[in-house]
Amino acid sequence: MNYKIIHDEKKLLEFIDWLPELAPDEKFYCTLFARKKYAPESNLKTDKSKIKRFLTKKEHLFNKLRQLEVEEGAYQVAGRPAPQESLAVYINPNSRNLRLAAFEGIIELTKLLKDGSKHFDPQSEMMTVIHNTVGRKIYLDFDLDYKPFDPAQLDAFINRDAVEILETRGGYHLLVNLKKIAPEFKPTFYKGLMSLDVDQTGDQLLPIPGCTQRNYIPHFLI
Numbered sequence: 001m002n003y004k005i006i007h008d009e010k011k012l013l014e015f016i017d018w019l020p021e022l023a024p025d026e027k028f029y030c031t032l033f034a035r036k037k038y039a040p041e042s043n044l045k046t047d048k049s050k051i052k053r054f055l056t057k058k059e060h061l062f063n064k065l066r067q068l069e070v071e072e073g074a075y076q077v078a079g080r081p082a083p084q085e086s087l088a089v090y091i092n093p094n095s096r097n098l099r100l101a102a103f104e105g106i107i108e109l110t111k112l113l114k115d116g117s118k119h120f121d122p123q124s125e126m127m128t129v130i131h132n133t134v135g136r137k138i139y140l141d142f143d144l145d146y147k148p149f150d151p152a153q154l155d156a157f158i159n160r161d162a163v164e165i166l167e168t169r170g171g172y173h174l175l176v177n178l179k180k181i182a183p184e185f186k187p188t189f190y191k192g193l194m195s196l197d198v199d200q201t202g203d204q205l206l207p208i209p210g211c212t213q214r215n216y217i218p219h220f221l222i
Helices: 009-018 058-066 098-114 122-132 151-156 189-194
Strands: 026-034 049-056 087-091 139-144 163-167 172-177 200-202
Touching (some): 009 058, 026 058, 026 122, 049 058, 049 122
Antiparallel strands (some): 026 049, 139 172, 139 200, 163 172
16 A cells, blocks of 8 residues: 555646746755654654655646655654654745755855764755745745634735635645735735734745645645
């Protein structure tokens, strides 16, 4: 039996279509986690153990996710198999700028060499640099860590066509398209949305719609 990553192909394909088009020097950053909070009975020591990190173009995302569906037990944390129910796969909807990441990565690796560091993984270091190197900031993500949420609450703070709402296992991600914010809301939208008891905001990882998040399938609200 294999791990199951993709649970709803239609929702996943709709999400991929929604993602912004990439420039030649951009890619999307994705990561597969094993999360202790999703499998508290497991032997996982931390809440977010990175199982796999990868970069992808928009047109390759579906197959990249399908390639994660390997035989159960192949994903291990501290030498023990990661249970299916612990898995969740995430993406940054804003692209990563590879040209800038190459520049920043050279600096970071040079510092490690200069400091005499002997026990570092250049590939891991570069992936971290890429993750932190945002390309175009198209979406600002407001993470609500509670349920339920009434979308009508948004009307006082922002025009609704500027916001996509992603429902996840534990709450919602309000994805604000910065270019679509109406002029009358631009000065105040941020403070207004923060008043909705936002847990975190910024350029964040979000669960991929149609894919595994323990026993839940993240999806956009219509």
